[in-house]
Amino acid sequence: MDKDRLSLLRGVIHQFAIYGEFETAEAFGSGHINSTFRSSWNQGGTRLRYTHQRINEKVFTRPDEVMDNIQRVTRHIAEKLRLSGAGDISRRVLTVVPSRDGKPVLRDAEGGWWRTYLFIEGTHSLELASSTKEARVLGKSVGQFQKQLADLGGKRLYETIPDFHHMEKRYSRFYEAVQKDSSGRVKEAGPEIAFMRENEERGAILIRSLKNGTIPERICHNDTKMNNILIDDTDGEVRAVVDLDTVMPGSSLFDVGDLIRTVATRAEEDERDLSRVEFDTAFFEALLDGYLSEASQFLESEELKLLAESGRSFAQIMGLRFLTDYLEGDHYYQTARPGHNLDRCRNQIALIRSMDSKWDSALRIAERLVRKYV
Ligand code: ADP
Ligand code: GN1
Ligand code: MG
Numbered sequence: 001m002d003k004d005r006l007s008l009l010r011g012v013i014h015q016f017a018i019y020g021e022f023e024t025a026e027a028f029g030s031g032h033i034n035s036t037f038r039s040s041w042n043q044g045g046t047r048l049r050y051t052h053q054r055i056n057e058k059v060f061t062r063p064d065e066v067m068d069n070i071q072r073v074t075r076h077i078a079e080k081l082r083l084s085g086a087g088d089i090s091r092r093v094l095t096v097v098p099s100r101d102g103k104p105v106l107r108d109a110e111g112g113w114w115r116t117y118l119f120i121e122g123t124h125s126l127e128l129a130s131s132t133k134e135a136r137v138l139g140k141s142v143g144q145f146q147k148q149l150a151d152l153g154g155k156r157l158y159e160t161i162p163d164f165h166h167m168e169k170r171y172s173r174f175y176e177a178v179q180k181d182s183s184g185r186v187k188e189a190g191p192e193i194a195f196m197r198e199n200e201e202r203g204a205i206l207i208r209s210l211k212n213g214t215i216p217e218r219i220c221h222n223d224t225k226m227n228n229i230l231i232d233d234t235d236g237e238v239r240a241v242v243d244l245d246t247v248m249p250g251s252s253l254f255d256v257g258d259l260i261r262t263v264a265t266r267a268e269e270d271e272r273d274l275s276r277v278e279f280d281t282a283f284f285e286a287l288l289d290g291y292l293s294e295a296s297q298f299l300e301s302e303e304l305k306l307l308a309e310s311g312r313s314f315a316q317i318m319g320l321r322f323l324t325d326y327l328e329g330d331h332y333y334q335t336a337r338p339g340h341n342l343d344r345c346r347n348q349i350a351l352i353r354s355m356d357s358k359w360d361s362a363l364r365i366a367e368r369l370v371r372k373y374v
Pocket of ligand 3: 031032227228243
């Protein structure tokens, strides 16, 4: 980290209610949206670590509302865990560390918004699943997360990104990007644009079902890609679901879909060798099994019918968003190389093609598991 950045970061983190002596700070994690850091402190001879994030305010224009949601959600989950007699609660749910004047977020000298969490020790997140055991625990954790929030009382959570998974609105923006061609990249993405046009109608199934009341609105995470789930280094079980900026009303299927597209694949999201991108039906089965072991208690029949479809839809909506960002000049997602967003889009399209080639099998697996649990 360069000196200026480190000094800005040090200035910020000293304003949080952390005791002891500051030791080190470093950039951390591989999220595409916020800037994440980890700091180390000596507190009475014990080393304690914290996570600090600069919230991406181009994406989250109301950090106060984001934090209001996060505080309600984390307190609710912590209280549930306490009542159930669970131990290790601060490793099972994020803990917000307030600023010295008691606020959940603060502004730095340049106007950036920051928050701090306890760092959850002894865990890691995955970019790729490597066993059905991992796939099952990931699925289970998302079912559990939805279940924990099913009885959150009080007013409706803020929509921190309105219409986040609204496929039809995502398509409108995509067509606008194609028409404007502001970065002159349309010519580089002909086959991908054509694919998205051909799949438009089918991709709208989830949002139409939600809007017309066929499936219910629920509180969900809305960003359950695998690296937002922390796994214990020792026993391989899930400890916490993190990245809670988008916890808000949506459909249970948004979370299942995001999990399917990231877990039931044999290659990372930006893998360029598309021959390695393959829909893995064994991982698909294991993650649905884990998910339904928790969620079958509250899901309705129309949601159960769309389980497999949600994975296809989510590969599509992410592919569409990566492509739109590429056409608009890479303003949304963090990218590490030219063409990164186009690579990500191609990867999601390859995954959909692989899903289509195994579609009958995917449907049979989902039906079998629904029979097992319902
Ligand atoms: P982004 O919105 O940019 O994806 P995240 O909140 O997902 O940011 O954080 C980035 C990564 O940092 C996560 O994928 C996770 O692996 C790790 N991480 C985030 N918060 C914590 C925490 N409190 N303890 C341990 N690891 C964390
Ligand atoms: C972003 O924040 P992160 O990296 O966990 C994005 C998700 C996408 C994902 C694709 C707020 O997730 O919607 O699925 O990238 N989050 C936001 O990797 O846009
Ligand atoms: Mg993340």
